[in-house]
Amino acid sequence: MTLEQYNQLPYDYAHCAGTHCKKASQCLHHTAYTMLEMGGRKQYMIVNSKVIADKQPCPFFDPNRKERFAWGISRIYDNVRVADLSDIRQNLIYTFGRTAYYRIKRKERVLTESEQKELAQSIGITLDGIKYHIKNMTKQGLIKHEGSTKAEK
Known part of the structure; x- marks a missing residue:
C-alpha cells in the first residue's frame, strides 16, 4: 500500500495490530496499521485484538488487494x-x-x-x-x- 492509498482510507477506518492472525499479511486493516508511522494521522481507530483473538474467520478481515468486479x-x-x-x-x-x-x-x-x-x-x-x-x-x-x-x- 502506498502512502497515497493509505490517505484515501476513511478516518474512521479500523486499524488492526493483530500480528497473531494468520491472515494479517493479507488484511487491509493490518496493512493500514503498518502504515501508521508514515501516515501522519493524529487519531485513528484500532481493533481490540483480544476480541478477535479466538474468532476465525476474523469478522474484520478485508483483503488488501483489489478485486475485479x-x-x-x-x-x-x-x-x-x-x-x-x-x-x-x-x-x-x-x-x-x-x-x-x-x-x-x-x-x-x-x-x-x-x-x-x-x-x-x-x-x-x-x-x-x-x-x-x-x-x-x-x-x-x-x-x-x-x-x-x-x-x-
Whole structure:
C-alpha cells in the first residue's frame, strides 16, 4: 500500500495490530496499521485484538488487494448457439438463484471474482476465455473500462 492509498482510507477506518492472525499479511486493516508511522494521522481507530483473538474467520478481515468486479451479463449470450440459449440461461438461474440472476442482468448487483469463475465453469469456458472475449469486445468498442487505471498516477 502506498502512502497515497493509505490517505484515501476513511478516518474512521479500523486499524488492526493483530500480528497473531494468520491472515494479517493479507488484511487491509493490518496493512493500514503498518502504515501508521508514515501516515501522519493524529487519531485513528484500532481493533481490540483480544476480541478477535479466538474468532476465525476474523469478522474484520478485508483483503488488501483489489478485486475485479463485473457489471451485468447482457453480452454473455452473444456467441451462444440458439439451441443452447435456454439451457445456459436456466443453468445461470440455478447457479445464482432467480433474484440474484435478474439483479446481475439489470446491473443492480456486481459479479465478484469468485462468481465470475463460477459463471465461467457453469457455461463451460475458462476464465482466460472470458478475458480473451473482454479484450476483443473492448477493441471493438462494445464495452469500455470505467474507473481508475495505472496510467492515471
